[in-house]
Amino acid sequence: MTTRRQFLRDSGAFTATLASGATLIAFAEAQAEDGNKSRKVRWGMLIDVANCPEGCSTCVSACSNENGWGDTGNPLTDAQWIRKVAVTDPQSKLRRSLPVMCQHCAEPPCVDVCPTGASFKRADGIVLVDKHICIGCRYCMMACPYKARSFIHEPLQNQKPHAPRGKGTVESCTLCVHRVDGGRLPACVEACAAAGHNAMLFGDLNDPETEISKRVAQHPVRKIRADLGIDPGVSYENL
Amino acid sequence: MKRTVYRELDLSPGFLLVLGLLGLIAAAGLGAAWYMEHYGHIVTGMNNQVVWGLPHVFAIFLIVAASGALNVASLASVFNRTMYKPMARLSGLLAISLLAGGLAVLVLDLGRPDRLIVAMTHFNFKSIFAWNIFLYTGFFVIVAAYLFTQMGRGFGRFIRPAGWVAFVWRLALTTGTGSIFGWLVAREAYDAAIMAPLFIAMSLSFGLAVFILFTGRSCALSGREFGQDLLLRLGRLLGLFIAAVLYFTAVQHLTALYAAEHHDIESFILFGDSIYTTLFWTGQVLIGGVVPLILVTLPTHGVSRVAIKLACALVIVGGFVQVYVIVIGGQVYPLALFPGMEVRSSFQDGVIAGYQPSLPEFLLGIGGVALALAIAAIGMKSLRFLPESLADEAVDPQRVPRTGAVT
Numbered sequence: 001m002t003t004r005r006q007f008l009r010d011s012g013a014f015t016a017t018l019a020s021g022a023t024l025i026a027f028a029e030a031q032a033e034d035g036n037k038s039r040k041v042r043w044g045m046l047i048d049v050a051n052c053p054e055g056c057s058t059c060v061s062a063c064s065n066e067n068g069w070g071d072t073g074n075p076l077t078d079a080q081w082i083r084k085v086a087v088t089d090p091q092s093k094l095r096r097s098l099p100v101m102c103q104h105c106a107e108p109p110c111v112d113v114c115p116t117g118a119s120f121k122r123a124d125g126i127v128l129v130d131k132h133i134c135i136g137c138r139y140c141m142m143a144c145p146y147k148a149r150s151f152i153h154e155p156l157q158n159q160k161p162h163a164p165r166g167k168g169t170v171e172s173c174t175l176c177v178h179r180v181d182g183g184r185l186p187a188c189v190e191a192c193a194a195a196g197h198n199a200m201l202f203g204d205l206n207d208p209e210t211e212i213s214k215r216v217a218q219h220p221v222r223k224i225r226a227d228l229g230i231d232p233g234v235s236y237e238n239l
Numbered sequence: 240m241k242r243t244v245y246r247e248l249d250l251s252p253g254f255l256l257v258l259g260l261l262g263l264i265a266a267a268g269l270g271a272a273w274y275m276e277h278y279g280h281i282v283t284g285m286n287n288q289v290v291w292g293l294p295h296v297f298a299i300f301l302i303v304a305a306s307g308a309l310n311v312a313s314l315a316s317v318f319n320r321t322m323y324k325p326m327a328r329l330s331g332l333l334a335i336s337l338l339a340g341g342l343a344v345l346v347l348d349l350g351r352p353d354r355l356i357v358a359m360t361h362f363n364f365k366s367i368f369a370w371n372i373f374l375y376t377g378f379f380v381i382v383a384a385y386l387f388t389q390m391g392r393g394f395g396r397f398i399r400p401a402g403w404v405a406f407v408w409r410l411a412l413t414t415g416t417g418s419i420f421g422w423l424v425a426r427e428a429y430d431a432a433i434m435a436p437l438f439i440a441m442s443l444s445f446g447l448a449v450f451i452l453f454t455g456r457s458c459a460l461s462g463r464e465f466g467q468d469l470l471l472r473l474g475r476l477l478g479l480f481i482a483a484v485l486y487f488t489a490v491q492h493l494t495a496l497y498a499a500e501h502h503d504i505e506s507f508i509l510f511g512d513s514i515y516t517t518l519f520w521t522g523q524v525l526i527g528g529v530v531p532l533i534l535v536t537l538p539t540h541g542v543s544r545v546a547i548k549l550a551c552a553l554v555i556v557g558g559f560v561q562v563y564v565i566v567i568g569g570q571v572y573p574l575a576l577f578p579g580m581e582v583r584s585s586f587q588d589g590v591i592a593g594y595q596p597s598l599p600e601f602l603l604g605i606g607g608v609a610l611a612l613a614i615a616a617i618g619m620k621s622l623r624f625l626p627e628s629l630a631d632e633a634v635d636p637q638r639v640p641r642t643g644a645v646t
């Protein structure tokens with residue numbers, strides 16, 4: 001296993017092309033087959049924590065640029081769609097750093113509790129907030145175990161047309177649905193690969209042939225708070 | 240049996256003054272809501288960790304008290320306690336008013352209060368929140384119908400069935416409110432089935448305390464009598480409910496202490512050095528529980544009138560603190576992303592969050608209280624809710640006048 005990881009790390013750039021190429025083919029397949037309703041796609045992510053250095057926040061800036069959220073100088077109320085979390089084992093002092101965002105749960109509590117249905121899960125597993133019917137009750141924020149959601153506390157400027165946001169509503173990682181629907185990778189995944197880390201892998205979890213499915217099947221992966229039984233779509237390797 | 244005579248309140252200067260004051264406070268609340276809506280919730284103390292703030296504390300307190308305010312009516316119509324019958328109308332009116340005040344606060348604290356109509360037209364039936372919308376609307380309709388059977392001519396035979404429906408509905412309503420918290424699996428402080436019965440006990444206690452004070456004040460301000468025995472009886476009933484709240488609070492925390500995954504949050508609330516520990520022991524347990532319990536059981540004649548009213552006030556204060564500890568205390572504690580690990584991030588992971596209630600939040604909340612009282616006052620002015628007398632002889636003609644100490 002070490003040798004494989006070593007290999008992946010050493011040949012970072014090469015793997016990046018290969019990985020995204022493979023994923024792109026998977027997209028085409030998935031969409032075609034979805035058209036026939038023969039197989040359901042479930043988009044998910046695998047994060048290799050061993051490849052995620054502590055000081056790096058490339059994915060966070062990429063998401064912030066892509067979707068137009070960011071630091072306005074109010075750390076307590078600013079939205080954070082994705083964040084780097086440092087986890088330390090109090091005994092061994094072993095430290096890990098990993099990105100945490102909406103885990104696009106298969107049984108999302110945020111969807112169950114939403115009174116209006118604004119918080120919803122698409123057929124392909126992506127969990128979104130419909131900004132037109134969100135009343136800003138924040139019940140989904142109370143229900144999410146990952147603190148994945150942010151409430152917009154202030155009027156906004158400079159919004160991105162593909163990621164509409166609005167004061168008084170709740171938002172979270174969309175898994176870059178606007179890119180995914182166009183056959184592209186989420187911004188964080190792309191940026192992580194471009195930076196040479198390749199810590200994030202995106203793909204269809206329901207297709208046994210995708211790289212993500214194979215890696216999830218062959219390696220010991222962990223999901224955060226797997227005990228809650230809500231089946232997150234994001235898995236972590238080497239945690 | 241003597242017929243109870245009900246009479247509207249007079250349009251006295253005193254009444255107008257009280258109503259004007261309530262109107263002013265309610266208007267300030269509305270202004271605060273507008274301010275929060277215009278500038279966004281940034282002007283409140285709420286943040287991405289503490290997403291429900293002081294307005295929710297007010298709203299939940301009012302909603303919980305609303306269903307409890309119906310106690311007296313239920314005792315009269317469902318459990319056939321004649322003594323409480325003259326107050327049944329008032330009990331229904333107060334229940335509706337408190338609920339209206341609470342809901343107003345809840346709605347005005349939404350991120351998008353302008354989308355209320357969306358909430359009324361889009362339902363997710365899996366959401367306990369959506370169910371609560373039905374429970375609340377239903378409560379208005381049912382209690383209104385119940386009042387109608389009492390106040391309209393010739394509907395007397397429907398009082399009992401209507402009282403039953405209202406009684407069952409209000410238990411459902413409180414269960415629903417408690418379940419809003421009970422269903423949050425991710426929040427260690429709330430993930431417990433005990434929340435529903437705890438909320439029912441809280442509603443009985445807070446609701447009755449509000450009712451006693453409200454009725455007492457209304458009688459005093461309109462120059463009507465409020466019998467000593469009646470007050471003592473209501474006080475003893477209140478004692479029972481206070482004990483129930485204390486009991487369920489104990490069960491809530493003891494069961495949580497035994498569940499390993501809740502251990503940290505429990506020590507945070509019970510034995511920590513934060514404001515929530517002080518609020519819990521001093522506010523909720525001592526001021527809201529132990530002291531009023533002693534006050535209502537003190538068998539000293541003479542001072543007991545004051546003692547009971549003081550007990551009611553303490554139950555209200557302590558109850559408010561209790562809701563605060565549940566709502567805010569439960570949220571400031573960080574989510575356990577990785578149980579047993581030390582966690583840090585730029586998004587306040589792993590740290591106890593701060594929450595400083597702001598003036599607009601307080602004004603919105605207290606505005607809701609004022610709105611509730613104003614609705615009740617206008618109700619008593621326009622329709623016959625308040626009996627001409629609540630003197631002991633009037634409510635219970637067969638009574639044997641007591642002498643000496645009250646047991």
Ligand code: SF4
Nearest residue numbers: 102103105108110144
């Ligand atoms: S991570 Fe949170 S917001 Fe995302 S789907 Fe799961 S519960 Fe919902």
Ligand code: SF4
Nearest residue numbers: 114134135137138140
């Ligand atoms: S804040 Fe919006 S998305 Fe979240 S539960 Fe409320 S209405 Fe639904």
